[in-house]
Every structure is written in structure tokens, then in C-alpha cells.
Amino acid sequence: MFQEISGKSRASVPIQTQQIDSHRPAKRPASVLQTSSGTWVLRDRWLPCALMLTAALLLSGCFDPGEKHSFGVAEQGLYDASLSSDAGSLVIASVTQGGSFWDLANSTRSFNWNHHGEKPTALVAVALAGDTSYAVTVDQAPIMVLWDAKTGQALRSWMLPLEVTSMALADAGRRLLIGTANNEALVFDLRRGGIEHRLSHEEEVNDVAISADGKLGLTVADDDYARLWDLQQAKELHRWELNNNGMTAALSPSGRYAFAAGQSARAAVWDTRSGALLFELNPFQKWVGRGISYSSAVFSPREDELLTGSVTGNVKRWSLGNGQPLGSWILGRRSWISPSAVKLIALAYARNGDYFAVGSNGLVYVLGPQSG
Template identity: 30%
Template sequence: MQWRHVEEGAYAADISTDGTLAVVSGINNGVNVWRIGEEKPLYHWGHQGEGNNLVISIHIAADNSYAVTADREAFALWSLETGEPEGFWRIDEASIRDVAVTNNGEGILVARSNGKVMFFEPRTQRRLEFLGHQEKVNSIDISPNGKYALTGGNDYIAYLWSTDTGQIIHSFTHPTRVSKVALDDSGRFAFTADSQNKSQIWNVQTGEPVSTLRYFARQRIFTDAEFSKDGKYLLTGSPSRQVYLWNVEDGSQEENWQVASRESVSPPTAVVYGVAFQSNGTIVTESSSGLAEVWQWEK
């Protein structure tokens, strides 16, 4: 099944952990919030008022309470209950690379091109700068309770660190730049992937490797990653229409799907921005083609 969420194609999207909501940034129609399967959006957001929409990063809190949107210069916090904005902040010194938000919108994580990562609490105004990275940060994630951040950058390292103290808990090293990181919402696993061919699942408690994703391609880039609730599977999206399902225990590939491409683009292609498991055993994807698609899979 599929639903059109954007006419001209999308810049960015995120799907809630439970696969029920999607926030999609369209090239020509701003940012829209959708309940997957419904024909009309719940909310329409203008990130910086009127004019061109340039939102390139979106994250929905694990409890579906809040979403954060960002362009290169500013980020905004939105209530998913009311659809109203709760804050807008501009960043001066370096462009924004990625954003993440905790449960209840209590903490926001912002990655920047100068290597700094900011943890910010909108309601208390508390702010902590993480200075562990030496080069630009490409991907971040945060635990639902806001206590732990996972960040990966061009310095070939991903760090798991405490947002209370800024102290590093585990370092995960790679042979090339780290392009994607993801935390399991239940606090069991971390996923880190580089720009070549090392994609690793780690035990968050011990910092030890659990498995390495097994594939034959010389390089594989990931655009999103999500662990299943039972901790048995990892779902990933790619820039080349592909969605893969992996076995967490041994890193083997269980399934793969190909999302619809944009017909107006030659060669036909699409970036998979968001992937999620739904409670009924299906999988949902959101891509640059502007389509939400639901897939069956046999456990």
C-alpha cells in the first residue's frame, strides 16, 4: 500500500518508532504531519514562516509527543498533540547537520558542522556542549529519557556519552568517516556505520560488538536505522531505494524491499528517509519520492 505525502518530492522525513506518524518536509509545500494511512495531513508547519522550505532534518520523540525540525541555520520544537510550535532557536557559528528530541520534548540534541554537539533543555534552558569530535558530525541519536547521546562524525569515531556530564561512556572506532548512528529505544544496542563497509551493532551496556552486518557491496550507505521492539531485527534505509531487514544476532540479511522512485527523475531513484516497524508485523517507509509505503514481511 502507498500514500502520496508530497507532490514534488521530499527533502527529509521521519517516521515514529511505532510506525503510526510521519513528519515530511516537501520541496514545495512545507512540513506536514501525517497519520500513516490517512488521506489528509494532521498539521501543516512553516519552519521559518513563508518562503522556501529548507528543512533537512526531522526527528520524532519515541513517545510521539514532540518533533524537532531543522534547516541549516535553525531548529524548532513542535507539539504533536496540539500541532503548535513550542520554540525556535537559531544557530550562528556552524551549520546544523542533524537533530534529535527526547520524550516529552525535554531535551534536544543538535549536531553541527564544526564538530560540536549541543544538548539543550528548552524548559530549563540548560545547555551542554559535547566537544569530543574533532571534525564535522554527520549523525546523532538520543535515548528516549534523554540521558544518553550517540554521535558519529568525520573523525572515524562514534561516541556514546552522558548528557548529564558530557563524559564519554563508549567509543566505537571505524576505518572511515561515520555516516549513520542509531540507538535502540530499549537501551540494548547501538548501530554505527561508516562510509565504506563497516556497519556494526554494539552492546550498549558493555561497549562490545554484537554483530557486523554482512553484505558483499564494496560500500553501503544508510540513511535511517531502527531496531525492532523485541531486539531481534534492525531495519535500514538507503539512498538507492533499498530497505534491508537484518538479524541483530548474526548480522545476516533477512529481507529487502525497493521503494517507488520518482518518475520525473532520470535515472529513477529515491532516498529512503524513514523506516519503522508497525505493531501488526508490517513495515512502513517514507522516501524522497514523496510516498509512504507499507510492506508485508514474514517473521
């Protein structure tokens, strides 16, 4: 059923950038005319094309000064992605190229992770431990595979009983939280190789999050609620209403703070100890009837900030102290002819002060400081 993969199954692929010679004098194109005043203008027949191209580039959002650069990790897009807590490593489930592990410091692919030899596996969910110790991949069967993220070796595999929608992995592989389409979240013990607990929900579980130590878990489901769990005791600690289908869940590294968002609905941060609301990210959605759909979120390692990504390519930093925005970026599409804006599916804070965002379009964006 499962063929173990050894070492680097394919050579790392460096990202190359074409150099432009800035010293070569530019030739005046035949479509440009000089007026009597000495200014240069486009010929009439080229003007509409130039205007359309300019408008397309502006719509692509590629002029955001905070976007330092981007590079591709999948040609046809991604189903899922998971970043390490320091933005140094990435695991992806690509649409056509299977799974792989990436070294983001060098923008290179280190390992191809597929479940049946070299044939690309259609993975539905992936999870990387924040400390880059282990990773987990799940296919449509659903077969789940545990990987050593340092060596790229497959360690164990299991056939799961339920269709998987999402996963979150604690540091050192201490515990895995699995969201399913069968109204349950599974608490899985990777060391012993079995299900510890089943956490019941009213409807499908869409996203899950776990604290670094594996003791707390957060789930959001189609029943419009976010639930905080003691994963050791399988006990529900708090429940928060989202006003629509649950879409995104995130826990701070220590588990002190929780973020949850509904689809075009409520998005908020809570204190997990008291259950108290800290601030709303869509404060007017109750009256307007809809709000921003946040498709990804991550807390900073120091737990003083929140980074969010939307389904329309917007990345925003929030202060946990006062709930106010600290900066934002609008990320460009893969090309100006792309049919829709980029959906953000993974975020992380880099050690050098940059921010990493992974889009469903298969691009990794490296973001620098940006105000407003």
C-alpha cells in the same frame, strides 16, 4: 521573527486511488495481430517500445510482492523525515513545500509547520519524539521551533549558534541531541531552553541518535568514528571506527544496542554496555574496499531486530540474536524515468506487523512480510 501557527493551517489531503473496472471486456488494440496458429502478437513497430517499457518497470523495482502500497507526502522530494516509534506519525522537511506533520493511519496531512506564517520554510532537519509528544524543526538561519505534536501548536523558538546537520528527540521532549557542521554535537534542554553540553568532535557531525529516556546519545562524524555518549555527564563511553565518513546512527529504545555506518564502509551493531561488537553488516568491505551505504536504521520496539535502509532503495531486516538477515525489499522509484534509485531516510515498525519506509523521493512505503 517567528509567527505562531494555530490549528490546522491547511485542510487534510486524503490520498485517492483510481478504481479500475475489471468487468468491462477489453478491446483488441489495433497494434495487435492474430497469427495463423491463433496466438496474439504485437506488431513489429510496437515491439521495441513494449520491451523498453517492460525493462523500465522492472528496473523501478515496483514488483516486489512485499511492497503493499505507497503514497506521496511531497511532490519534489524530502530533505529529512522522522517517524514515530509505532509508524503512526511522520514529520517531513520537503524540498519545496516546507514542513508538515502527517497522520499515517489515514495517509493525511494534519498540520503545516513553517516558521514564517504560510510561506513554506526551507527546513534542514526535523525530529519527532518516538511517543509523538513533541517535534522540532530547524531552518537554514538556523531557527529551531518546538511543536506540540498533538495540537500542532508552536511552543517556543530559538536561534541556534551553529549550522545544524541532524537531530534526535527523546520521548516526552526530555532532551534533544543536535549534530552540527562545526565539529560539535549539542545537548539541548527544551524545557529550560538552553544548551546543556557541547560534545567535541574532530570533524563535522553527520548524524545523531538518542535513547528514549534521553540518557544516551550516539554520533557519527566525518572523522570516521562513531561515539557513544552519556548525555547527562557529557562523557564519551565508547568509540568505534567506521573506516570512512560516518553516515548513519541508531540506538535501540532502551539504549542497549547501537548501530553505526560509514559511507560505503563499515556498518555494525554493538552492545553499548560492554562496547563489544555483535555483528557486521558489511563483513567484506575491508577486503573489497567498499560496502553498502546504509542511509537509515531503526531497532524494533522489542529490541530483537534491526531494520536498515540503503541509498539504493534496499530495506532489510536483521536478527539481533545471530546477525542474519530475516527479510528484504527493493523499493521502486517514484517513476520509471527517475534518474536514480530511492534513498531511504526514515524507517519504523508498525504495530500491526507492517514496516514503514520513507524515501527522499517523497514517498512513504508500506511493507508487508517478505522472506529472504
